[in-house]
Amino acid sequence: METCDTATHARIAEHAYRIRRYALQMGEVQGQGYVGQALGYADVLATAYCHAMNFKPEDPEWEGRDRFLLSHGHYAIAHYAALIEAGILPEEELETYGSDDSRLPMSGMATYTPGMEISGGSLGQGLPIAVGIALGLRLKGNPAFVYNSMSDGELDEGSTWEAALGAAHHGLANLICLVDINNQQADGPSSKVMGFEPLADKWAAFGWHVQRVNGNDLPAVIAAFDAARQLPDARPRVILVDTLMGKGVPFLETREKNHFIRVDPPEWQQAIEILDQAQGAAR
Amino acid sequence: MNATTKPRLKTSAMIASIASEGQRVKAAPFGHALVELARQRPEIVGLTADLAKYTDLHLFAQACPERFFQMGMAEQLLMASAGGMAKEGFVPFATTYAVFGTRRAFDFVHQVIAEENLNVKMCCALPGLTTGYGPSHQAAEDLALVRAIPGMTIVDPCDALDTEQAVPAIAAHKGPVYMRLLRGNVPLVLDEYDYKFELGKAKMLRDGRDVLVISSGILTMRALEVAKALQADSVDVGVLHVPTIKPLDTATIIAEASRSGRLVVVAENHTVIGGLGEAVATALLTAGITPPFRQIALPDAFLDAGALPTLHDRYGISTEAMIQTIKGWLG
Numbered sequence: 362m363e364t365c366d367t368a369t370h371a372r373i374a375e376h377a378y379r380i381r382r383y384a385l386q387m388g389e390v391q392g393q394g395y396v397g398q399a400l401g402y403a404d405v406l407a408t409a410y411c412h413a414m415n416f417k418p419e420d421p422e423w424e425g426r427d428r429f430l431l432s433h434g435h436y437a438i439a440h441y442a443a444l445i446e447a448g449i450l451p452e453e454e455l456e457t458y459g460s461d462d463s464r465l466p467m468s469g470m471a472t473y474t475p476g477m478e479i480s481g482g483s484l485g486q487g488l489p490i491a492v493g494i495a496l497g498l499r500l501k502g503n504p505a506f507v508y509n510s511m512s513d514g515e516l517d518e519g520s521t522w523e524a525a526l527g528a529a530h531h532g533l534a535n536l537i538c539l540v541d542i543n544n545q546q547a548d549g550p551s552s553k554v555m556g557f558e559p560l561a562d563k564w565a566a567f568g569w570h571v572q573r574v575n576g577n578d579l580p581a582v583i584a585a586f587d588a589a590r591q592l593p594d595a596r597p598r599v600i601l602v603d604t605l606m607g608k609g610v611p612f613l614e615t616r617e618k619n620h621f622i623r624v625d626p627p628e629w630q631q632a633i634e635i636l637d638q639a640q641g642a643a644r
Numbered sequence: 645m646n647a648t649t650k651p652r653l654k655t656s657a658m659i660a661s662i663a664s665e666g667q668r669v670k671a672a673p674f675g676h677a678l679v680e681l682a683r684q685r686p687e688i689v690g691l692t693a694d695l696a697k698y699t700d701l702h703l704f705a706q707a708c709p710e711r712f713f714q715m716g717m718a719e720q721l722l723m724a725s726a727g728g729m730a731k732e733g734f735v736p737f738a739t740t741y742a743v744f745g746t747r748r749a750f751d752f753v754h755q756v757i758a759e760e761n762l763n764v765k766m767c768c769a770l771p772g773l774t775t776g777y778g779p780s781h782q783a784a785e786d787l788a789l790v791r792a793i794p795g796m797t798i799v800d801p802c803d804a805l806d807t808e809q810a811v812p813a814i815a816a817h818k819g820p821v822y823m824r825l826l827r828g829n830v831p832l833v834l835d836e837y838d839y840k841f842e843l844g845k846a847k848m849l850r851d852g853r854d855v856l857v858i859s860s861g862i863l864t865m866r867a868l869e870v871a872k873a874l875q876a877d878s879v880d881v882g883v884l885h886v887p888t889i890k891p892l893d894t895a896t897i898i899a900e901a902s903r904s905g906r907l908v909v910v911a912e913n914h915t916v917i918g919g920l921g922e923a924v925a926t927a928l929l930t931a932g933i934t935p936p937f938r939q940i941a942l943p944d945a946f947l948d949a950g951a952l953p954t955l956h957d958r959y960g961i962s963t964e965a966m967i968q969t970i971k972g973w974l975g
């Protein structure tokens with residue numbers, strides 16, 4: 362696989378670091394939140410918002426924007442962090458995360474937050490919506506891409522596979538699906554809850570262009586996004602990213618894996634310091 | 645938004661208990677009751693859609709691993725496969741959240757389970773407004789949906805005692821049941837009253853001359869608190885608890901509502917549309933009984949996200965809000 366240049370890598374790594382930092386700050390506000398997922402998925406979000414996607418921060422509803430659908434609404438903490446980093450949300454607002462009357466509810470909602478395209482908490486709805494948006498964009502002659510971001514748990518839902526068939530059937534080359542394979546669901550590891558391997562083969566059999574990369578290997582993620590966008594091919598594209606929950610904070614990476622990672626009050630600041638030190642060293 | 649001047653409430657989110665601070669609670673009454681029952685009834689099986697831990701079914705999974713089936717986060721598979729197991733003679737208890745058991749899987753519940761009168765017990769957590777996660781997780785209309793299905797038995801328990809007594813009762817009933825599930829640390833209230841859960845029966849928990857509250861689910865708990873509080877204002881509030889929403893105990897409801905001079909208030913953790921309030925209104929009007937009638941229920945609207953206590957206040961189903969509402973009606 363082609364890899365990106367080192368300058369691009371360093372720039373996106375800086376964005377990913379800041380996304381992780383914002384997510385931890387929001388987690389600290391509530392003393393809880395889906396921070397394990399946010400840390401694991403930050404590299405993908407940084408690549409999407411700070412490398413691949415076309416948008417105007419000051420005009421989140423700009424007609425020409427690439428649409429990013431957060432199907433896994435509980436990843437909102439990660440998405441808000443990315444929206445802050447992208448300049449769509451102001452940084453000050455992160456201290457309202459999950460609080461009453463905030464624009465940043467625990468589960469992402471289109472009616473609450475600029476840049477949040479759908480209300481995704483009922484899992485398995487993003488990809489079918491993305492099919493409709495992709496059809497609509499194509500019909501309008503709008504060259505924008507639609508990204509559907511989803512979790513590995515959503516692979517269990519029939520609606521995901523209905524949409525996978527539909528996207529391939531309609532040759533939706535403007536649809537890019539991102540699947541966060543963190544091997545975690547509510548009841549335990551995805552492999553134990555409902556096995557879905559061999560996953561790349563499944564998507565390929567459904568008629569998709571498939572890439573599977575380590576979602577915490579930034580050059581590989583960047584290259585996968587580039588390939589998905591540039592592919593001269595009438596098929597929808599899926600990027601399967603294997604991620605590590607808690608990535609970037611070793612004591613969270615090794616903590617017992619859970620849908621809700623446990624973080625004790627003093628650990629929030631410790632985690633932020635670890636990120637700061639690592640990023641300082643990388644610079 | 646200014647964090648220093650504005651007191652910040654934690655969102656109640658997924659892991660909160662509906663118990664108020666200091667309230668007596670019992671842990672996982674559904675899970676423990678099901679494990680106990682399963683020891684005597686080998687035909688009981690448990691199925692979930694990636695929510696065993698969040699519906700207390702993990703206790704059953706630990707106690708009877710060979711009779712527990714993880715269906716993944718696939719609610720249509722959950723309900724349809726539960727129907728299939730029922731056709732083979734098993735008594736499946738299928739758990740998920742109320743929004744997904746009703747809204748996501750509705751046609752499967754309707755066609756697979758109900759139309760053949762299959763013996764599936766759907767036990768669905770986060771009923772009504774019991775999470776601050778916004779409409780995706782708030783099952784404000786679950787009762788309206790399942791009430792519309794012919795032959796469905798519907799149970800809305802008040803507390804831990806109601807829940808644990810309902811489990812063997814719904815297992816003994818032949819046919820589909822939808823039970824609103826209270827999970828985690830569940831308030832314990834009804835042991836203070838001379839009460840026993842009986843499927844299909846409404847029960848007077850306390851008598852009162854001025855107001856008759858007809859309620860189900862956690863709003864019975866609130867109604868009892870309201871009644872205690874209003875005693876101080878010399879307002880005498882009776883509480884009729886209706887844990888079975890369908891079939892409705894119309895005889896008891898009509899008998900109690902016929903006593904003249906009382907304001908009848910139906911209180912439910914559900915939208916004003918299609919729940920206990922409308923069921924009671926229909927029963928009373930049909931019988932020609934027309935007392936002064938009011939509803940305490942969630943508005944016909946997509947509800948906000950936020951902390952659960954805030955939302956219960958905002959939508960008028962907290963104890964304090966109910967007290968003020970009823971006082972206002974009494975004038």
Ligand SMILES: Cc1ncc(C[n+]2csc(CCOP(=O)(O)OP(=O)(O)O)c2C)c(N)n1
Nearest residue numbers: 482483484512513514545546547620694717
């Ligand atoms: C349709 C639907 N069913 C069930 C749920 C409850 N739920 C919320 S998160 C979750 C786990 C799903 O797996 P995944 O998103 O991969 O979890 P994570 O990686 O965040 O731990 C479940 C079952 C839901 N939100 N939507």
Ligand SMILES: [Mg+2]
Nearest residue numbers: 512513514545
């Ligand atoms: Mg996952």
